[in-house]
Amino acid sequence: MNFKEKINKTAILAKLQFTENESKQFVETFEQLLDFISIIDELDIEKVAPLVQIHKYDIEFRDDKVDEGISLKEALLNKPSKDKNDFFTIPKVIS
8 A cells, every 4th residue: 555545544534635735745745754764774773772761760659549539519619510410511522
């Protein structure tokens, strides 16, 4: 599958529409990007250790502690709708 076919397939899956000119620009951009990235293939990384962590220090984890938390009444004090329901009402986000 060539770049143009991949871009068209991805556009369909993402429900995007591209003009012929936009598709051509994407193909050119991706080819330039891959050419640039191919420079990495020329590097000798035989003696380079794999990168496990980007920081030179260890991350300190804290112990999980169970706290009392807040009551349902306190949690609902700032809800946008002032109805009497014991839950948050939000707009529908899935069509």
